[in-house]
Amino acid sequence: MNIDPWILTFSALTVVATIWMGFWSARRSKTAHDFFVAGRSVSVGWNASAISGEYLSAASFMGVAGMVMSSGYDALWYPVCYACGYLFLLLFIAGPLRRFGAYTIPDFAEGRFDSPLFRKIAVTFVLFIGFFYTMPQMKGAGTTLAYIFPGLPYWAGVVLVGAVITLNVALGGMKGITLVQAFQYWLKMFAISVPVFVLMAVYGHYGAHLGTNKAAETTNPSARAGQLMAAIERAPGSTSGSITSKGETDFDLGENQTRYYIFNESATDFGRQALKHAVTNRSFTHFADAVQGKEGYGFGMQIPVIRYGAARELLARMQGWTILALETRPELRFDISRYGDRKAFVAGLSEQFATNGLQLERLGNGQYLAYARTNQSDYAPVVSRLASREVAREPLPPKAPKDATWISPFGPLTTKPAQAAGLSAQQAKPYSLLYTYSLIIALVCGTAGLPHILVRFYTNPDGVAAKRTTMWVMILIGVFYLFPPVFGVIGRNLLPDLYTAAGAKGTDKVVLELPRILNAKVPMLGSIMSGITCAGAFAAFMSTFSGLLVSITGALAHDIYGRILRPRSTPDQRMKAFKLFAVIGGACAILLGFMVENFEINKLVGWAFAIAATSYFPLLFLSTWWRKITMKGAAIGMLVGGTLSLVAIASTMFADQAKWAVGLKSWFAQHPLERTLAEQPAIWALPLAIVLMLIISKLTQHTVPSDIRMKMLVLHAPEKLGLKQEYIQEHQAGH
Amino acid sequence: MVKTTAMNQPASEPKVDPHSEAFLHRLMARQLWLSIACAATFVVALIAVPLLNYYAPELMSRRIFGFTLTWFVLGVLFFPFVWVISYYFIRRSIALEENEARSVRDSANRAQ
Numbered sequence: 096m097n098i099d100p101w102i103l104t105f106s107a108l109t110v111v112a113t114i115w116m117g118f119w120s121a122r123r124s125k126t127a128h129d130f131f132v133a134g135r136s137v138s139v140g141w142n143a144s145a146i147s148g149e150y151l152s153a154a155s156f157m158g159v160a161g162m163v164m165s166s167g168y169d170a171l172w173y174p175v176c177y178a179c180g181y182l183f184l185l186l187f188i189a190g191p192l193r194r195f196g197a198y199t200i201p202d203f204a205e206g207r208f209d210s211p212l213f214r215k216i217a218v219t220f221v222l223f224i225g226f227f228y229t230m231p232q233m234k235g236a237g238t239t240l241a242y243i244f245p246g247l248p249y250w251a252g253v254v255l256v257g258a259v260i261t262l263n264v265a266l267g268g269m270k271g272i273t274l275v276q277a278f279q280y281w282l283k284m285f286a287i288s289v290p291v292f293v294l295m296a297v298y299g300h301y302g303a304h305l306g307t308n309k310a311a312e313t314t315n316p317s318a319r320a321g322q323l324m325a326a327i328e329r330a331p332g333s334t335s336g337s338i339t340s341k342g343e344t345d346f347d348l349g350e351n352q353t354r355y356y357i358f359n360e361s362a363t364d365f366g367r368q369a370l371k372h373a374v375t376n377r378s379f380t381h382f383a384d385a386v387q388g389k390e391g392y393g394f395g396m397q398i399p400v401i402r403y404g405a406a407r408e409l410l411a412r413m414q415g416w417t418i419l420a421l422e423t424r425p426e427l428r429f430d431i432s433r434y435g436d437r438k439a440f441v442a443g444l445s446e447q448f449a450t451n452g453l454q455l456e457r458l459g460n461g462q463y464l465a466y467a468r469t470n471q472s473d474y475a476p477v478v479s480r481l482a483s484r485e486v487a488r489e490p491l492p493p494k495a496p497k498d499a500t501w502i503s504p505f506g507p508l509t510t511k512p513a514q515a516a517g518l519s520a521q522q523a524k525p526y527s528l529l530y531t532y533s534l535i536i537a538l539v540c541g542t543a544g545l546p547h548i549l550v551r552f553y554t555n556p557d558g559v560a561a562k563r564t565t566m567w568v569m570i571l572i573g574v575f576y577l578f579p580p581v582f583g584v585i586g587r588n589l590l591p592d593l594y595t596a597a598g599a600k601g602t603d604k605v606v607l608e609l610p611r612i613l614n615a616k617v618p619m620l621g622s623i624m625s626g627i628t629c630a631g632a633f634a635a636f637m638s639t640f641s642g643l644l645v646s647i648t649g650a651l652a653h654d655i656y657g658r659i660l661r662p663r664s665t666p667d668q669r670m671k672a673f674k675l676f677a678v679i680g681g682a683c684a685i686l687l688g689f690m691v692e693n694f695e696i697n698k699l700v701g702w703a704f705a706i707a708a709t710s711y712f713p714l715l716f717l718s719t720w721w722r723k724i725t726m727k728g729a730a731i732g733m734l735v736g737g738t739l740s741l742v743a744i745a746s747t748m749f750a751d752q753a754k755w756a757v758g759l760k761s762w763f764a765q766h767p768l769e770r771t772l773a774e775q776p777a778i779w780a781l782p783l784a785i786v787l788m789l790i791i792s793k794l795t796q797h798t799v800p801s802d803i804r805m806k807m808l809v810l811h812a813p814e815k816l817g818l819k820q821e822y823i824q825e826h827q828a829g830h
Numbered sequence: 831m832v833k834t835t836a837m838n839q840p841a842s843e844p845k846v847d848p849h850s851e852a853f854l855h856r857l858m859a860r861q862l863w864l865s866i867a868c869a870a871t872f873v874v875a876l877i878a879v880p881l882l883n884y885y886a887p888e889l890m891s892r893r894i895f896g897f898t899l900t901w902f903v904l905g906v907l908f909f910p911f912v913w914v915i916s917y918y919f920i921r922r923s924i925a926l927e928e929n930e931a932r933s934v935r936d937s938a939n940r941a942q
Binding site for chain 1: 857876900912913920923930
């Protein structure tokens with residue numbers, strides 16, 4: 096594969112624009128205040144765009160589409176919870192956290208509990224979650240660059256993106272990246288939505304593509320005529336072999352065993368709709384063409400009814416196979432006199448028909464008549480169903496999940512632990528439900544506990560602005576998240592080849608790769624669209640990494656250097672420290688990026704969410720709303736919750752990948768419940784963390800800070816009351 | 831931004847001291863109840879979708895514009911649903927804050 100000039104151009108423009116904006120805004124970032132919290136003067140619109148830009152990472156931009164393609168319905172929980180998790184942040188945390196007026200989350204931890212020790216614990220978690228979240232961004236950068244320049248080593252992308260963002264953060268700090276991230280949100284929105292609209296205009300809309308993925312058939316009576324076809328498809332001995340010869344009206348099938356079943360109705364809408372469907376659905380193409388040449392309209396379906404010779408005969412007698420007067424009833428007459436095991440076939444067919452409310456009538460001489468006990472008004476939904484199924488599909492490779500499991504809940508993603516234990520689909524369902532709930536808790540509460548997102552709330556002018564910002568973030572990212580699943584759905588129908596490889600070489604690539612199929616319809620359009628999505632991917636990991644690096648650098652420069660190591664340093668020294676630590680943090684991130692080439696992007700991000708959900712979320716929730724929480728309670732709850740989740744998730748990873756953990760693997764295979772709970776620990780680890788916080792706080796009540804009422808007032812009272820100023824003066828006098 | 835009736839704070843209320851226990855308690859309780867009510871609406875929907883998938887798969891796999899019902903609810907309708915909750919919350923929450931601020935200010939003015 097050669098380098099596509101369009102993809103190269105768009106990606107290069109994104110990188111250059113990011114560097115340019117970094118320099119441009121660096122001139123505006125002068126004080127330490129600018130570097131750490133962007134002068135606390137970021138307006139709601141800018142901040143909402145910047146938070147959204149930071150939040151929509153490589154996992155969102157590429158991973159969600161890839162997961163929907165590979166796992167189907169269950170993967171929808173990711174975009175939904177990624178977006179809706181902000182509701183918890185809005186309802187319980189955003190306003191109070193901003194009012195407290197810290198620089199970083201560890202600042203809040205120390206200020207809320209008057210405990211320098213707790214700052215150290217909190218800093219450790221910020222760095223841990225931050226670097227964890229950084230690794231998948233680096234991996235996204237490495238694989239995307241290697242996709243654009245085939246042959247380029249993985250590390251090149253890691254170094255390029257790492258270096259560009261480190262430069263930006265070192266030059267402009269929080270203020271510098273605010274502008275870049277806001278710009279990158281809108282770039283990503285453009286890059287995900289425009290190709291989707293173009294793809295849908297050419298290949299059929301979102302619903303139409305999903306419509307081709309049949310779940311278990313419904314028992315809706317109006318779908319009976321459709322069941323006529325489905326029943327025949329399912330009849331014993333039915334094959335789905337493809338047609339090998341093409342074009343000939345005579346329809347020479349050679350010794351191929353493919354059989355046909357014909358509707359021919361030129362006078363009605365159904366005939367036209369059926370033909371349209373037949374032509375667009377690849378497996379019928381040749382046949383429908385042939386029929387069209389001879390008879391006008393027709394509709395063919397492969398079934399094992401008539402042998403090769405009979406197919407020839409059948410075509411000759413097309414008129415006799417007409418659906419007789421669709422106005423009264425659609426029916427099918429067919430001949431199985433030359434079919435091998437007639438008895439078994441008829442018995443199987445009758446059974447199928449009986450359960451679907453269809454009639455099978457014997458006409459003699461091996462001829463049968465099949466019709467649905469239905470009238471024309473019942474038929475209308477079938478016509479519209481056929482019309483909505485006008486999208487072409489490529490055949491699915493064997494590795495791809497089947498339609499019914501893919502489109503239905505409790506599919507491959509959530510049943511994996513139970514299926515590994517050899518349970519049947521029905522037995523696996525309860526585990527799958529448990530998995531789903533635990534995943535929801537991890538994602539929703541994790542969003543409300545990610546330090547690099549929380550730190551951005553300090554850049555709001557006040558608590559009300561923080562709340563308004565959160566609402567706009569939910570709208571901006573919610574609109575964004577409508578699009579990635581569309582890539583997954585269309586990709587399944589049109590680019591199923593991606594199923595044959597795993598991870599970054601497989602379905603994760605669908606966002607970058609899918610638009611290229613447009614080249615077949617309009618020259619260059621596909622390359623341009625693919626160039627746009629590549630640019631969006633670059634924006635995704637660059638903006639998220641900038642946010643992470645600011646958060647990591649803030650923890651290093653503000654909490655470790657400024658508060659723990661050198662509390663007497665001047666603001667100027669701290670700003671210099673910020674720049675130095677940005678470079679160190681960036682270098683560490685690049686080194687970590689080298690090590691994760693073989694990890695799945697979404698898994699790593701999922702871990703960060705689960706850990707955040709079981710450590711930071713309960714900490715922030717209880718310390719803003721429960722005045723009796725003590726430092727010991729908070730710290731122990733957070734450490735136990737976060738550490739146990741990490742251990743649980745890591746155990747499943749080792750069981751899957753490490754050779755020394757074979758014993759664990761077989762143990763998990765016999766214990767699907769334990770395996771489910773270890774893979775998705777939030778459902779037990781979050782309550783555990785909360786309970787620990789409650790109990791230990793109750794036992795250590797004497798250590799509640801003496802000015803707790805004032806602290807709670809600062810957290811909750813509107814800024815207009817001016818209580819914050821009093822608090823600062825009191826504190827300065829007291830310390 | 832939003833004007834609401836002063837339902838929470840009758841003008842004739844006695845002196846409001848922002849440093850009193852009663853003030854803090856009321857301040858937090860009102861905001862917390864609002865938050866919990868909004869969160870409950872959201873959580874009910876979040877719990878209901880998997881349960882419906884589990885116990886009413888036929889209903890949830892009905893087709894609507896080509897989507898299965900459950901796909902349409904989760905992949906499309908869930909986002910606007912959450913926006914409506916957050917919009918309601920913001921309006922009420924800011925109105926509550928304005929009421930608190932006003933009551934303190936009014937009380938201080940009366941004391942002078």
